[in-house]
Amino acid sequence: MIYLAQTDTTAGFLSKDLKALNALKNRPQNMPCLITTAKFCELKKLTRVPNSFKNLIRRAKKTTFIYPNSKAVRVVKGHEHSEFLSQFSWLYSTSANIHGQKFDENWAIKKADKIIGNQFFEGKASNIYKISRLKRKKIR
Numbered sequence: 001m002i003y004l005a006q007t008d009t010t011a012g013f014l015s016k017d018l019k020a021l022n023a024l025k026n027r028p029q030n031m032p033c034l035i036t037t038a039k040f041c042e043l044k045k046l047t048r049v050p051n052s053f054k055n056l057i058r059r060a061k062k063t064t065f066i067y068p069n070s071k072a073v074r075v076v077k078g079h080e081h082s083e084f085l086s087q088f089s090w091l092y093s094t095s096a097n098i099h100g101q102k103f104d105e106n107w108a109i110k111k112a113d114k115i116i117g118n119q120f121f122e123g124k125a126s127n128i129y130k131i132s133r134l135k136r137k138k139i140r
Helices: 018-024 040-046 051-059 080-085 105-111
Strands: 003-006 011-015 034-037 063-066 072-075 091-095 114-116 127-131 136-138
Touching: 003 080, 003 105, 011 018, 011 105, 018 091, 034 040, 040 072
Parallel strands: 003 114, 034 072, 063 127
Antiparallel strands: 003 011, 011 091, 034 091, 063 072, 127 136
């Protein structure tokens, strides 16, 4: 099941099936995708958060962190998208466009199995930081 929803940052496809998302966007099957969740308890199940970054991660908004285990996870809070995400433990999330192209609402609606909401826009993508035990590096 592929959902089309307005995320906290931009219109996006969400699914538990990473291969289906990559196929839909014409991306390589082994290309990683970020994981979104609405609960910090789910973050703890997905990865170990380095002690030096726990406060930063808890306070960050519209920010994705790549953890030492190479998983990219964004916790969505304080946005109506978090209400949708709370129905699931976590979902893979990617922008609702063909890989490397701009958002096309008609194409996205045709490709999604289920549409959540009725207004979609392409906003600024989330910031991405790669963190290790003690260091933080800005990726985007």
